[in-house]
Amino acid sequence: MDGSGHRRAALTARTAGLVGCRQCTRVSPLGTELCPRCGGRLESRDETSLQKVWAWWLVGVMFYIPANVYPMLITRTVGRSQEDTIVGGVVELTHYGAWGVAAIVFFASVMIPVGKFIAIGYLAMIVRKPHGHKPGHLLHLYEVVEWIGRWSMIDVFVVAILVALVQFELLASINPGIAAVCFALSVVFTMLSAMSFDSRRIWDEIETVTKEGAE
Amino acid sequence: MTPSDDLVCCPVCDTLHEIATVPDGIRYRCVRCNTVIAVGQPEAILRIVVLAVTALVLMIIVIFYPFLELRNGVFTSRASVFETAMSFSQGAMAPLSIAVAAFVIVLPIARLMALIWALGPLSVERKPLPGAALALRLAETLKPWAMAEIFMVGVAVALVKLADLATLNMGPAFWSFASIVVITAIKDTQMSKHSIWTALDTAARR
Numbered sequence: 575m576d577g578s579g580h581r582r583a584a585l586t587a588r589t590a591g592l593v594g595c596r597q598c599t600r601v602s603p604l605g606t607e608l609c610p611r612c613g614g615r616l617e618s619r620d621e622t623s624l625q626k627v628w629a630w631w632l633v634g635v636m637f638y639i640p641a642n643v644y645p646m647l648i649t650r651t652v653g654r655s656q657e658d659t660i661v662g663g664v665v666e667l668t669h670y671g672a673w674g675v676a677a678i679v680f681f682a683s684v685m686i687p688v689g690k691f692i693a694i695g696y697l698a699m700i701v702r703k704p705h706g707h708k709p710g711h712l713l714h715l716y717e718v719v720e721w722i723g724r725w726s727m728i729d730v731f732v733v734a735i736l737v738a739l740v741q742f743e744l745l746a747s748i749n750p751g752i753a754a755v756c757f758a759l760s761v762v763f764t765m766l767s768a769m770s771f772d773s774r775r776i777w778d779e780i781e782t783v784t785k786e787g788a789e
Numbered sequence: 790m791t792p793s794d795d796l797v798c799c800p801v802c803d804t805l806h807e808i809a810t811v812p813d814g815i816r817y818r819c820v821r822c823n824t825v826i827a828v829g830q831p832e833a834i835l836r837i838v839v840l841a842v843t844a845l846v847l848m849i850i851v852i853f854y855p856f857l858e859l860r861n862g863v864f865t866s867r868a869s870v871f872e873t874a875m876s877f878s879q880g881a882m883a884p885l886s887i888a889v890a891a892f893v894i895v896l897p898i899a900r901l902m903a904l905i906w907a908l909g910p911l912s913v914e915r916k917p918l919p920g921a922a923l924a925l926r927l928a929e930t931l932k933p934w935a936m937a938e939i940f941m942v943g944v945a946v947a948l949v950k951l952a953d954l955a956t957l958n959m960g961p962a963f964w965s966f967a968s969i970v971v972i973t974a975i976k977d978t979q980m981s982k983h984s985i986w987t988a989l990d991t992a993a994r995r
């Protein structure tokens with residue numbers, strides 16, 4: 575099934591002089607502020623969407639840097655103290671031969687956050703002006719980013735579990751480092767950044783291009 | 790164009806669709822972006838409520854029961870999910886403790902309770918409770934922030950990290966928590982915004 579035929583046939587709520595509710599899918603006349611069915615706030619397009627995306631994005635990046643520099647875990651065993659950063663923790667896992675788990679943590683704590691920063695930045699740049707990208711592809715990218723972002727929280731939970739479990743008084747104890755807080759905040763802010771993105775804008779500039787082309 | 794009950798707007802791309810009734814077993818997808826917008830499943834509401842109640846009961850068992858047990862020679866330490874969440878509670882890490890408790894315990898429970906409040910009466914063919922619409926919106930908003938399944942993966946990673954430091958045993962709460970994750974995943978596949986809100990509308994007119 576090729577999308578091109580449908581794309582021209584698709585009638586949006588906005589062109590029909592309506593506004594659709596993103597919570598309950600009901601349509602109301604354009605200009606209605608609250609959805610009569612679910613009480614949600616209605617906006618044909620979130621005009622400040624991109625500003626919010628960039629603001630959260632920036633804060634997310636700002637917290638991601640100290641999250642990688644400072645220790646995530648401080649382990650004290652008899653007479654010895656060891657500090658592990660995010661990447662240090664991954665390296666330690668490979669020492670145990672736990673390659674699979676090391677890969678999961680590396681993916682969740684490094685690949686996903688960095689990939690997310692790039693993907694969100696890319697999407698926010700592209701939808702600003704008319705573009706020739708396939709909207710289907712952009713939407714897939716957005717959906718992946720939105721779905722996968724929460725999984726970065728794995729490492730924060732690992733730290734919490736280790737801290738709660740390993741409290742053998744003198745023998746060994748594990749304490750959280752400041753990076754755990756920075757990393758958790760970075761994940762939350764990037765999630766907010768992704769959520770602020772208005773996916774309906776992916777198609778808006780395509781519409782403009784098609785209209786201009788027809789004239 | 791005037792708004793009507795049959796007019797459905799895709800929440801992802803703003804395309805309008807006319808959907809009167811959805812035949813059983815049929816999923817309607819958006820013609821433009823392929824998002825599922827309506828699911829014909831008359832049993833869906835009942836299923837969602839049953840799964841949500843089950844998950845909620847398990848959740849309450851889980852919180853205070855030992856979750857993992859760690860043995861190192863003469864030393865033994867146990868942790869429940871609640872204690873795990875509280876592990877940062879001292880000193881400068883306290884906000885993190887609140888966040889972990891929220892993601893793993895508070896928000897998943899709040900979401901289940903909101904769903905049961907909104908859809909419970911519908912599953913037994915009653916009028917919805919006051920505030921049902923608000924509760925349903927809340928449940929949807931909380932969805933990305935309820936991270937029980939991510940916590941489970943965290944547990945698996947922690948197990949590997951501790952493997953040579955001590956012997957680990959999984960308590961009963963561990964398996965309950967694992968089932969909550971599965972139940973919640975099944976429950977969420979049953980949900981379609983349009984279908985649930987239409988059901989709520991119909992019930993309110995009863």
Ligand SMILES: [Zn+2]
Binds near residue numbers: 598599600611
């Ligand atoms: Zn609505």
Ligand SMILES: [Zn+2]
Binds near residue numbers: 799800802803804822
């Ligand atoms: Zn759509």
